Amino acid sequence: MIIEPRMRGFICLTAHPDGCAQNVKNQIEYVKSKGKINGAKKVLVIGASTGFGLASRITSAFACDAATIGVFFEKEPAPGKTATPGWYNTAAFEDEASKAGLYAKSINGDAFSNEIKEQTIELIKKDLGQVDLVIYSLASPVRTHPVTGVTHRSVLKPIGQTFSNKTVDFHTGIVSQVSIEPANQDDIDNTVVVMGGEDWKMWMEAMKKAGVLADGAMTLAYSYIGPEVTEAVYRKGTIGRAKDHLEATAFEITNDLSTIGGKAFVSVNKALVTQASSAIPVIPLYISLLYKTMKEKGLHEGCIEQMQRLFAERLFTSNEIPLDDKGRIRIDDWEMRDDVQEVVKELWKIAETDNLPTIGDLAGYKNDFLNLFGFGFEEVDYQKDANEMKMISSI
Numbered sequence: 001m002i003i004e005p006r007m008r009g010f011i012c013l014t015a016h017p018d019g020c021a022q023n024v025k026n027q028i029e030y031v032k033s034k035g036k037i038n039g040a041k042k043v044l045v046i047g048a049s050t051g052f053g054l055a056s057r058i059t060s061a062f063a064c065d066a067a068t069i070g071v072f073f074e075k076e077p078a079p080g081k082t083a084t085p086g087w088y089n090t091a092a093f094e095d096e097a098s099k100a101g102l103y104a105k106s107i108n109g110d111a112f113s114n115e116i117k118e119q120t121i122e123l124i125k126k127d128l129g130q131v132d133l134v135i136y137s138l139a140s141p142v143r144t145h146p147v148t149g150v151t152h153r154s155v156l157k158p159i160g161q162t163f164s165n166k167t168v169d170f171h172t173g174i175v176s177q178v179s180i181e182p183a184n185q186d187d188i189d190n191t192v193v194v195m196g197g198e199d200w201k202m203w204m205e206a207m208k209k210a211g212v213l214a215d216g217a218m219t220l221a222y223s224y225i226g227p228e229v230t231e232a233v234y235r236k237g238t239i240g241r242a243k244d245h246l247e248a249t250a251f252e253i254t255n256d257l258s259t260i261g262g263k264a265f266v267s268v269n270k271a272l273v274t275q276a277s278s279a280i281p282v283i284p285l286y287i288s289l290l291y292k293t294m295k296e297k298g299l300h301e302g303c304i305e306q307m308q309r310l311f312a313e314r315l316f317t318s319n320e321i322p323l324d325d326k327g328r329i330r331i332d333d334w335e336m337r338d339d340v341q342e343v344v345k346e347l348w349k350i351a352e353t354d355n356l357p358t359i360g361d362l363a364g365y366k367n368d369f370l371n372l373f374g375f376g377f378e379e380v381d382y383q384k385d386a387n388e389m390k391m392i393s394s395i
């Protein structure tokens, strides 16, 4: 079928299998161009189909020659109806891994459930025995708790007071004022249950108990800090509380893994256009100003550049992993550079609908957003019939 982008709010309802494959191929090419990394050889990625998780899987496979198992929650295709992008990304990833002689299998289901944890552990036992790296890269608005059965929903709200600031609708380019009412305690608690560290810890406990973690195994989850302008709605808001919890959980997991010499880390990554970040008010305006500034300074990175640098220059060097004063890995160092943040801060003050296309990288934002769904790649002929029924080999 001919597949075109169909936008609704912050999401695109369609995805292009060939465009998603192109996206994956471009990421693989980038990683290969940077050379091999002497990293983990058996890797589980939870949240492996899009964004930072996909880039982590690609880096593990194509820079470290690792066998990878990917867990994610994507919608498969039906005749006349496209799958979600993560489905097509994974189908393409597995094809490329297979051509390169690399083991790659995937599990599609709710990672928060006991069933998917058990299924993953069984697959590791059967095929790999143990893993030496576990990447935890879930981004979800909802989690059904496996013990209580209660479904919790996360919210993106400030804490303590109403937050008012500028935001942009990146589809129309209109800059407007947004006001978000503060969260109540339930909002905060629910967001921590969904995006905090409890599920990460449950994964690591279950895997340790099952004996599928190698001695010295490492696990890594991703966090964000960001600048002052987004602080009220991000780091000091409900999602920030969840990230505080996630970061604190790393120390608990390290403690739990001490008997096998394992360690848990949180890496603070750069703000990037992903399905998760597009839904956060204020962030798209910040990202479009940030992209413009970082591109002008030659510092811009996407998910794959971030993950390649994380692996090559933080995780797998001959030195100890460098950490900040709160024990976190920082790969948002270029985003947070003073010279970058000073420019963004000044641009923020003057940003409005008329000047955003010039002072910000709205075009870059839109293009990255389209790319997430497999659209906007010049190598792909979008007038050509595409096979929406593209399947993942291992599923």
Ligand SMILES: NC(=O)c1ccc[n+]([C@@H]2O[C@H](COP(=O)([O-])OP(=O)(O)OC[C@H]3O[C@@H](n4cnc5c(N)ncnc54)[C@H](O)[C@@H]3O)[C@@H](O)[C@H]2O)c1
Pocket: 046, 047, 048, 049, 050, 051, 052, 053, 071, 072, 073, 074, 086, 109, 110, 111, 112, 137, 138, 139, 140, 222, 223, 224, 268, 269, 270, 271, 272, 273, 274, 275, 276, 277
């Ligand atoms: N995007 C950013 O700007 C940014 C910056 C720093 C850190 N982070 C963090 O990186 C992590 C990944 O975010 P992203 O932006 O790459 O998100 P994303 O939306 O691109 O990816 C989310 C992944 O989680 C999977 N997933 C969601 N719910 C699931 C479930 N119930 N079961 C199994 N899989 C599920 C999806 O299938 C997908 O693979 C998050 O912790 C996020 O906070 C993001």
